[in-house]
Amino acid sequence: MVVPALFKLEPKESLDELYNFEEEIKMLRLVYETGRVAAVLGLRRTGKSSLVKSFLNSFNVPHIYIDVRRAAVAAGRVTARGFAAELGRALTDLLRREDSLKGKLIRALGSISGVSVSLPTLSVSLSWGRGRADLAALLEAVNRAAEEAGRRVALAIDEVQELRWLGVGVAKLLAYIYDNLPNIVVIVTGSEVGLVHDVLRLGDPESPLYGRAVVEIKMKRLTREQALDFLRRGFSEAGMRPPERELEEAVDLLDGIIGWLTYYGWARSSGIGSLEEIADTAARQEAAELEKLLVKSRAEARYRAILKAAALRPMRWAEIKRAVEAQEGAEIDDKNFTELIRHLVKMGILEKTGEHYAIADPIVRRAVEKYLR
Ligand SMILES: Nc1ncnc2c1ncn2[C@@H]1O[C@H](COP(=O)(O)OP(=O)(O)OP(=O)(O)O)[C@@H](O)[C@H]1O
Ligand SMILES: [Mg+2]
Incomplete structure (x- = not known):
């Protein structure tokens, strides 16, 4: 059996493999050439990573691609150590790929404490404990090398909302790049759209990014x-x-x-x-993911009840609340309930359309219906 390129499971890496999304590619291109920050936002599995990777590779954009989820694999959540390893790997990639930047980058990075470049293998490693590399200094070095080479470097941060666990002020960092490092263009992606908004503090007048143009690219489902x-x-x-x-x-x-x-x-x-079997396999995996998420929460039982209710059909806030109260046999405080619903929306699990809440992803809905305890 040949598996067609279109059905390859990994994120697509070039425009030849990418179905559709010409508009979104155009927008990325515009930001890269004339703008500063793009945020690619959309539910899980809507093609964000594929879009960004295909863009960067097909237009030969020198880039630092940080997958924050990968940085979190070892510990469950991203740690300073995981992040340093991922950033080191991303810089190594940049160094190996971009001949025009190589010499300049080696020189610029070499002058920063906490960063070491091994010349024979062309690999960059960063220390993460005390004496760790200062991120701003590191990006300044990249900016300097890019400027000397007359290029713009894209800093792509995939699943940027996960950086909240690191305690880095992401909005502040991006504002700093915006104001001071003109040869770096930032592309962030995020599946938990509400959390991305929190992390970047878009639309918040107090945010360091306020008033700076962040182009939002919203991933659409296929018609x-x-x-x-x-x-x-x-x-x-x-x-x-x-x-x-x-x-x-x-x-x-x-x-x-x-x-x-x-x-x-x-x-x-x-x-x-068959289709049914395939959907069930996918739903079982999603249920396992949800279980992991739920057991971490103090409101575990209540979240389960909310999801079970919303899986039946799109419901209004009050309907879901009544269903959960019936299950618990007690009244629930409005404010507390609103918080839980809001959190599920922020994570992209629930979606609000008009007055109704529904589970955003059909396979997650099936997971909740059939497999969630
Ligand atoms: N435009 C596209 N053409 C063909 N296949 C695609 C396209 N976009 C995404 N895919 C496929 O869909 C799946 C999900 O894509 P991708 O990982 O890029 O999405 P994502 O939004 O980054 O997902 P996640 O939120 O899980 O990180 C992958 O199997 C990928 O190969
Ligand atoms: Mg992705």
Whole structure:
């Protein structure tokens, strides 16, 4: 079985592999050439990382790509050590890829304490404990090298909201770059859109970033037609033609989320199972993720009850509250309840449309219905 390139599970890395999103690419390009900060925002699996990676690679943009989630793998949450390792890796990549910057970057980085560059292997490592490299100084060095080379370097921070655990003032750092490092363009992404807004403090007059142009790029789901076209193309690459009715069902179920369409296409073309089985496998994984998140919370039982209610159908605040109260057999304080709902919206788990709250992702909805305890 050949798995078509379109259904490759990893984030796409070039425009050749990328379906759609021409508008979003254009916007990134505009920010890179004439702007300073872009924020790519959207639910999980809507193609943020693919968009940014494909843009950076296909337009030969010198870049530092930091995946904050990867920096968090070892400890669950990002730590100074994890972040230093990830940043070191990203700088190593930049050094190895960009001949035009190499010599200048080695010189500039070499002068910063806490940073060491190994010349034979061209790898950068950062210390994270006492004597750790100062992030501003490091970025100044990158800016200097970029300026000398007459280039702009993109600093891409994937899942920027995760940096909140580090206690770095992200808004302040970006404002500093904005004001002082004209050869660095920042691209951040985030799935937990509300938390990104908190971290960047967009729209807050007290925020260091206030008044500085941050271009928001909102990832959209594919339309029904696009989703069908995406699946047909992928399957035809694999020399397959699943019945049109199955494709329609898949699109109904997966709701234009490109990551789920890709997963379904990948699994189906690898012969892994039927649409229902594939959706169930995905839902079980999502349920396990949710469980991990929920057990960390003091309001675990209440969150479960809220999710169970919202999985039934889109509901108003008061309806969900009544359902949860019925389950608990006691009245719940309005303010406390509003906080919980707001937090679920910030994390992108619940979505508010008009007066109604619903679970944003159809597979997460299935996970809650079928597999959440
Ligand atoms: N434009 C696209 N064309 C083809 N496949 C895509 C496209 N965008 C995303 N995908 C696929 O969808 C899945 C999710 O993509 P990606 O990881 O880029 O999304 P994301 O929004 O960064 O997700 P997450 O929130 O989980 O980090 C991957 O399997 C990827 O290959
Ligand atoms: Mg991503």
